[in-house]
Amino acid sequence: MLKLQAQIISGYSEKIKEVTDDINQTKKLIDKLSLVRVGLFLAEILFFILLVRSADDSLRTLIQIALLWPVIAFAYVVRKQSRLDLEIDYKKQLLWVYQNEWNVLNGQENGYDHGTAFESETHPYTSDLDIFGKASLFALLNRCSTKKGKDVLAKKLAGKSTRDIILNRQEAVKEIIIKIEETYSFRASLHGYDPEKIEQIKTQLKLQLGEQLEFVLSKFLRLYVKLVPFVTFGLILAAIIFSSAFWKILALVFIIHTGWNVLLSAKINKVFYSFGGSSGLLNGYASAILWTEKQNWKSTYILSLFDSHVPVSQEIKSLSKIIQNFDARLNILVGGILNALLLWDLKCCINLDIWYKSSSKDLIAALNHLGDFEELISLATVAYNQPDWVFPIVTDQFTLKTEQLGHPLIRPELRIDNDFQLSTNPTVDIVTGSNMAGKSTFLRTLGINMVLAYAGAPVCARSMQLPVFSINTYMRIKDSLNESTSTFKAELNRLKMILDNVVKDNDTFVLIDEMLRGTNSRDKYLGSKVFIEKLIAEKTPALFATHDLQLADLIIDHPETVRNFHFDIQISDGEMKFDYLLKQGPCKTFNAAILLKQIGLTLD
Incomplete structure (x- = not known):
């Protein structure tokens, strides 16, 4: 591969x-x-x-x-x-x-954007699994230029979905992979523009423009603006052919037009400054929308994104042309002459009002759906770039089985892949092992691939089969000086969140890395023990990474609901070697003594 x-x-x-x-x-x-x-x-x-x-x-x-x-x-x-x-x-x-x-x-x-704005310490899993921020899953996947696209991608990575939606999204991503060569042009059409500008235009169309254009609803105004080219050029022709008196009439008309325009300038400016200078942006977006319209889509998910039977790309091009004409006022000399001759700004406002009443709703929906396409293209691009990744089988049965599962954020030549399978009934799987042996990475590997699977994306594995779980994690617990929260209090808050979610959602899957680090060893063990027994009682599957070998002994009292796995080390001539492979049973070899010896401390 x-x-x-x-x-x-x-x-x-x-x-x-x-x-x-x-x-x-x-x-x-x-x-x-x-x-x-x-x-x-x-x-x-x-x-x-x-x-x-x-x-x-x-x-x-x-x-x-x-x-x-x-x-x-x-x-x-x-x-x-x-x-x-x-x-x-x-x-x-x-x-x-x-x-x-x-x-x-x-x-x-x-x-592209790394999704730092979506980071949250309180989310059930996004912080622990590196979903957002620098060197995150979002940073790996994102190919979105629009705000809507980034919002949709973030939502798919942070929210729970259903099996039907996941399967429909897989179908959509696979269809886009076939057209991947064309998606680069789509992305080029959207890249390089200020995403806030298009949001401003959408807000203007949805909430403000109709009210701002009320001043051009006068029938007299519309009729006169329609006739003004004939009036102006008729006077010019009459002045050339018949008499200089017509030049004086023409000059008076120019003064009246200019004054009229000045009187309405505040209202005209409100309209213009929401759209001015955006014709290039609109043309780019029109090209992107046109691409989505001309494809012969088959997947149900993509077909559901089309709300209009009218070619919206033509509507947006019409808007772009109006804005391009409106931009003539940016040149003071040209704009002044056009307004004196033709009431140019008023003509553009009237054309904009005509367009607004016939096309604005379709355009807003189409602009929003560009983000949906960007998000699907993000997943399809990564799928194309990673040909050894596979689309998981999402089932409605309690089964999770993976082969050669790897961490998607680790380069292929560096990562170690593992096989893993849940039991036929919910169990708490206790993972013991030395420092740096791979426990935390394995938990994050499983979790982040589950997030990929639920987004409808391929996973970094040879194969994967899983149901739809609600992921909850407990890994990076931080204190907070601003909130006067100690590490132990932060840990308790996280545990309460998980317990509440376990009770509310029977499909919760828990990943825990070294629980209760902020307290003494006795309370840590007892707290971990009762928490594991609570998960067992609620029939909640979990992976529990720990250095505490006593927890591995829980299998004695719970042989059907506790399993032991470990990551070990090989020691040769005082040197540690890690294979980062998950193995059955509790760990027998630890490296704390060796690490302490390297800094001058020896354990008896």
């Missing part, structure tokens, strides 16, 4: 080179067009000089006609350059996407 992953890395390298070459070629074309623009400008100057020096004859007429061609050609070249600039911007984002995948597969950080 490492060979197959090397091929995937090589594939990303080829794509990086290909896109880089495309960008360089496009830049060269833009440079050539810049020279053409200079040439056209010089040609225009030359024709103007010839016009000034020419006599009033047929040659002068030809020169006048010739003056138009450099202007027309110049406008075409500028438009062409603008399109090429947009193409380069898109290709740069696509290059970033490919480069990021190459980086992740080569052990570097994922460039």
Whole structure:
């Protein structure tokens, strides 16, 4: 499988080179067009000089006609350059996407958000299992640029699901894996924009825009704005053909238009500053939505994401065009002339109102569902990048069985995989072993793969079968100076949370690493013992990692509901060697004495 992953890395390298070459070629074309623009400008100057020096004859007429061609050609070249600039911007984002995948597969950080905002010490498992934050599962999976996408991914990693939803999501992720080559363009269309801007636009559409546009509902205003181009150009034509008096009328109209616009400027600005400058963002989002619309989706989960039978990508492009026209006001000279001639800002507001009443609801839903697609693409991308991972079998029976289970955050060449299987009835499995032998890592390995499974993602294993559990963990217990909470009090709070959850949810699965570290050894043992017996009484399956060998003796009183496992060490010439393999029975070999001896302390 490492060979197959090397091929995937090589594939990303080829794509990086290909896109880089495309960008360089496009830049060269833009440079050539810049020279053409200079040439056209010089040609225009030359024709103007010839016009000034020419006599009033047929040659002068030809020169006048010739003056138009450099202007027309110049406008075409500028438009062409603008399109090429947009193409380069898109290709740069696509290059970033490919480069990021190459980086992740080569052990570097994922460039997407790490989910630090979702960290919580009070959640039943996310802190202990490294679900959010730097070097977390979220940091490994996340390929979301939108706030909604990150929120959905976080929710799927932190919440309990149902078997039907998990199976539907597996089906959706598998379908996207088949289209993985197309998802890079989807991601490039969304990357590079401020995610808060699109949230602002969604809020504006949902809550504010209708009220803000009430000032353009006047029938007279709409009729006049519709007729104003004919009025303006009619006056200009009349002034040229008939009399200079029409110029005075036109000047008066300009003053009235400008004054009208100034009077309404506060209302116009409210509308504009929620959308202004966002036409590029909207075009990118339109491209992403278009991709989702043109696919022939089969999976039930993805089909449920479409709320509208209307092509929303066209609606968002229409909005983008309105905003692009509205942006003309950013140029004071151009905006002033357009408002004086055509009441341009009012025309854009009226067009926006017409669009809002027909299309805004569909657009808000489609923008939200982009996040759903991003989240599924995140899981599909990791599945594609890790071809040795498998989709688990999610069953409604009490059974948990894994083969070659590894920690997804440990690189393949470094991690040690283990097999594990629950008994046919709920048991508390006590895992003993030396320091650094692998107890904590194994508990986190099992827990984090369960989180992956419940999100509908593949797991880091050769095979895995499991039911839907509610995961509860007790591993990294911290005191809190701000809340005047000692370590022992923090431990008690965590235990109470677990016990409450065990009582409320019969499907709870508990992972505990060294309980009651904040108290004396006698109370630690007794507290651990009664807690384990409580789990047994509630028929709650659990893995309980500990250094306390006395707890392994609980199997004597509870032979059907307690099992013992261990991680050991091999000592050769005073040196410790770890194999990190889970074995049956309690541990017989510990390393505390050796570690103490290394710092100058000897135990008798």
